[in-house]
Amino acid sequence: MLRIVANRLIVAVPTLILVSMLIFGLQKLLPGDPVLAMAGEDQDAQVIATLRAKYHLDEPVPVQYALWVRDVAHGDLGTSLRTDVPVASLIAEKLPVTLQLAVMAMIFALGIGIPAGIVSAAYRGTALDYGANVIALSGMSIPNFWLGIMLIFIVSVRWHLLPSSGYVPPTEHFWLSIKTMLMPAFVLGAALGAQLMRHTRSAMLSVLRADYIRTARAKGLLRGAVIVRHAFRNALIPIVTVLALLFGELLAGAVLTEQVFTIPGFGKLVVDAVFNRDYAVVQGVVLVTALSFIIVNLVSDVLYIVLNPRLRRS
Amino acid sequence: MRTLMIAAALTIGVAASSGAAAQTSGQTLRIGLQEDIGSLDPARSAQVVDRIVFASLCSTLVDIGPDLKFVPKLATSWTTSADGKTLTFKLRQGVKFQDGEPFNAAAVKANLDRDRTLPTSNRKSELASVDHVDVIDPYTVAIVLKSPDAALLATLSDRAGMMLAPNTLADAAGVATHPVCSGPYKFVQRVQNDRIVLEKFDGYWDAAHYPIQRVIFQPIPDTTVRLANLRSGSLDMLERLAPSDVPAVKQDPNLRFVSVSGLGFYDLTFNIANGPRSNTPLRDKRVREAFELAIDRDAINRVIGAGIFAPANQALPKSSPYYDAALPFTHRDIAKAKALLKAAGHEHLNLELTFGNNTVASQIAQMLQAMVQEAGINLKLRPTDYAAALNAAHNGDFEVLFTGWSGRVDPDGNLHQFNTCSGNLNYGHYCNADVDKLLNDAREKPDVATRKPLYDAAAKLLADDDPIVYLYAQPWPFALSKKVHGFAPYPDGLIRLRDVSIKD
Numbered sequence: 001m002l003r004i005v006a007n008r009l010i011v012a013v014p015t016l017i018l019v020s021m022l023i024f025g026l027q028k029l030l031p032g033d034p035v036l037a038m039a040g041e042d043q044d045a046q047v048i049a050t051l052r053a054k055y056h057l058d059e060p061v062p063v064q065y066a067l068w069v070r071d072v073a074h075g076d077l078g079t080s081l082r083t084d085v086p087v088a089s090l091i092a093e094k095l096p097v098t099l100q101l102a103v104m105a106m107i108f109a110l111g112i113g114i115p116a117g118i119v120s121a122a123y124r125g126t127a128l129d130y131g132a133n134v135i136a137l138s139g140m141s142i143p144n145f146w147l148g149i150m151l152i153f154i155v156s157v158r159w160h161l162l163p164s165s166g167y168v169p170p171t172e173h174f175w176l177s178i179k180t181m182l183m184p185a186f187v188l189g190a191a192l193g194a195q196l197m198r199h200t201r202s203a204m205l206s207v208l209r210a211d212y213i214r215t216a217r218a219k220g221l222l223r224g225a226v227i228v229r230h231a232f233r234n235a236l237i238p239i240v241t242v243l244a245l246l247f248g249e250l251l252a253g254a255v256l257t258e259q260v261f262t263i264p265g266f267g268k269l270v271v272d273a274v275f276n277r278d279y280a281v282v283q284g285v286v287l288v289t290a291l292s293f294i295i296v297n298l299v300s301d302v303l304y305i306v307l308n309p310r311l312r313r314s
Numbered sequence: 315m316r317t318l319m320i321a322a323a324l325t326i327g328v329a330a331s332s333g334a335a336a337q338t339s340g341q342t343l344r345i346g347l348q349e350d351i352g353s354l355d356p357a358r359s360a361q362v363v364d365r366i367v368f369a370s371l372c373s374t375l376v377d378i379g380p381d382l383k384f385v386p387k388l389a390t391s392w393t394t395s396a397d398g399k400t401l402t403f404k405l406r407q408g409v410k411f412q413d414g415e416p417f418n419a420a421a422v423k424a425n426l427d428r429d430r431t432l433p434t435s436n437r438k439s440e441l442a443s444v445d446h447v448d449v450i451d452p453y454t455v456a457i458v459l460k461s462p463d464a465a466l467l468a469t470l471s472d473r474a475g476m477m478l479a480p481n482t483l484a485d486a487a488g489v490a491t492h493p494v495c496s497g498p499y500k501f502v503q504r505v506q507n508d509r510i511v512l513e514k515f516d517g518y519w520d521a522a523h524y525p526i527q528r529v530i531f532q533p534i535p536d537t538t539v540r541l542a543n544l545r546s547g548s549l550d551m552l553e554r555l556a557p558s559d560v561p562a563v564k565q566d567p568n569l570r571f572v573s574v575s576g577l578g579f580y581d582l583t584f585n586i587a588n589g590p591r592s593n594t595p596l597r598d599k600r601v602r603e604a605f606e607l608a609i610d611r612d613a614i615n616r617v618i619g620a621g622i623f624a625p626a627n628q629a630l631p632k633s634s635p636y637y638d639a640a641l642p643f644t645h646r647d648i649a650k651a652k653a654l655l656k657a658a659g660h661e662h663l664n665l666e667l668t669f670g671n672n673t674v675a676s677q678i679a680q681m682l683q684a685m686v687q688e689a690g691i692n693l694k695l696r697p698t699d700y701a702a703a704l705n706a707a708h709n710g711d712f713e714v715l716f717t718g719w720s721g722r723v724d725p726d727g728n729l730h731q732f733n734t735c736s737g738n739l740n741y742g743h744y745c746n747a748d749v750d751k752l753l754n755d756a757r758e759k760p761d762v763a764t765r766k767p768l769y770d771a772a773a774k775l776l777a778d779d780d781p782i783v784y785l786y787a788q789p790w791p792f793a794l795s796k797k798v799h800g801f802a803p804y805p806d807g808l809i810r811l812r813d814v815s816i817k818d
Contacts, residue, residue: 040360
């Protein structure tokens with residue numbers, strides 16, 4: 001197992017380099033100049049020149065990239081061009097916010113998707129199955145931002161049940177923090193839950209057809225025990241794969257959800273940074289995102305081995 | 315798995331059991347901003363919205379009244395020398411910075427010197443006329459100029475006149491993350507994209523007039539969500555209400571709508587001489603005039619602006635003493651527009667309009683497209699994001715540009731850099747020696763009486779040459795909870811909290 005982890009980590013390095021080069025290059029292709037955006041309304045020529053020199057924006061792109069890599073290798077992700085705040089501290093400030101959103105959204109997704117998938121597979125072809133499918137399809141087709149705005153209007157403006165937007169750190173006020181995050185987490189989790197339900201259902205269906213399930217039934221085991229202990233455990237392997245892939249979708253979805261609910265997380269940070277051509281921030285965020293994606297996939301690989309004893313020997 | 319399910323059940327249970335959103339506690343005022351602020355350092359600040367936060371955080375030497383006349387703030391009085399080259403300020407005594415340092419002439423000098431020398435200072439060009447600053451006595455300071463600068467007082471009513479605690483100035487990174495100023499509220503915390511928290515500074519010289527204890531600024535860029543927050547009670551007021559939401563706010567019994575015409579404007583800039591893309595019929599002023607004649611400003615105001623986009627025909631706001639009331643408005647006249655185009659040798663014309671994309675801008679672009687179509691101008695629309703539009707403007711990569719300016723108190727700020735041959739913001743590279751002379755001379759005259767004729771003459775020349783078509787004055791629409799009392803809007807859009815309170 002350790003060898004697998006080590007191998008994966010070694011492959012991660014070129015992946016990160018490639019991703020960072022790609023983003024660096026793509027950013028430079030964007031029309032728009034961070035210094036002009038930063039110089040504000042007055043566009044003082046002298047200030048523009050000073051800023052350009054200070055952030056090495058007058059150098060050729062490969063040199064800029066090399067300088068960035070050098071700094072990153074020294075643990076320095078640079079400074080936000082717009083706010084003068086170090087990128088590392090921005091990331092440290094925003095990452096927990098998005099993690100909280102992601103974890104809560106995952107709880108919703110898992111809480112809705114897996115039971116619904118199991119039930120609809122177990123009761124295949126019944127009204128329960130069709131009902132779950134209809135809900136799943138609507139969950140997948142309703143756009144994030146629309147659901148978000150509707151929820152704000154109904155739950156916050158009309159009913160005054162939950163805060164309409166913003167963020168409260170759990171260390172400051174735990175319950176208020178959970179309450180503030182409920183709607184966005186639900187919005188983000190709903191679409192994922194729907195996908196998860198579909199995948200769980202099809203994984204369960206294929207497992208339920210297997211011989212050993214028939215054997216288990218024939219032995220006289222309870223239906224519930226067969227489904228949960230025998231079928232679901234084996235269905236988990238494709239589900240874990242999907243979960244790891246959904247993590248990417250979760251991060252992408254967080255960008256929109258954070259915009260709608262004004263959550264000061266990773267997504268909002270990167271969108272603002274792109275609009276202001278705050279290169280250093282975009283680079284830093286992309287690097288951390290790619291890294292976390294790699295880690296999540298690594299964890300899912302390890303989980304396969306835990307879930308499937310056959311893989312341990314090979 | 316089971317633990318996850320339990321956690322999910324718990325969170326849902328919590329949501330159901332505890333009601334009501336975060337409530338207004340005591341005298342905390344929560345203000346929704348349209349965008350997050352940039353730097354917290356007044357010397358580095360580059361955005362309009364920064365000034366809204368600074369207005370509570372950092373006091374200026376002088377301030378403006380609603381009529382744009384200068385009123386005392388940290389300076390109690392001021393005099394200009396006969397040659398216009400020395401501005402002497404008498405300073406308020408007994409004023410303290412938020413770290414307890416005393417405010418005095420040395421502090422003023424330290425701040426102005428920093429604004430003029432910090433390499434990345436955005437205040438340098440505003441203070442370019444300053445030669446040096448003299449400390450006359452602890453409460454008298456003289457600003458000595460290279461040449462007379464009529465706009466300096468206005469400059470000092472803005473970020474260049476904001477006084478920070480001298481002991482903190484050496485650490486630029488510290489100022490940007492935790493500014494220590496001289497205003498009624500001191501800095502507590504900033505979470506980027508989320509909030510800026512200020513708390514009342516009890517040592518402020520005018521503290522009795524500030525009943526609000528805590529101010530929280532929350533940037534919420536989405537106008538719908540910003541308004542929803544106000545309605546749900548998560549905000550007490552917001553700035554820059556979307557025009558399309560004005561009727562809804564007016565009808566809401568819990569809200570109040572307050573609006574004022576700002577100092578700035580929205581305009582169309584024609585590319586006359588900036589790069590290869592200026593090679594269009596727009597070089598002919600008859601074509602520019604025809605373009606203007608095809609536009610119906612009142613319709614834009616009615617349809618898109620909900621009545622708050624006051625039509626403009628010049629760079630200066632109506633509230634300014636320099637506003638030229640005699641300058642005629644160009645009203646829509648399609649026949650005349652067509653005739654002018656014909657005289658210039660064009661029946662039909664293809665042009666491109668570049669604009670930074672947002673809801674209002676794209677509505678205006680589409681309306682302009684329809685209007686000029688009737689005069690025979692086929693307008694192609696090119697929406698870009700703001701940063702790209704800015705780049706296009708500088709590089710001359712546009713034919714017609716829809717853009718705006720937040721405005722300055724002094725007329726110079728709305729005219730000089732846009733219309734002089736080498737102006738920073740003269741994107742179309744319009745150049746007229748007479749205009750240059752008038753605008754340069756007006757900088758050096760001492761008062762309204764002597765400056766106004768020069769600005770009137772320049773306005774006339776500009777209206778005739780039409781390098782820029784002014785569309786409407788930038789509005790500052792606010793929506794407030796009925797609980798907020800004592801708020802008055804100013805043309806500069808700043809939120810001044812003197813005597814503002816919350817009463818249920």
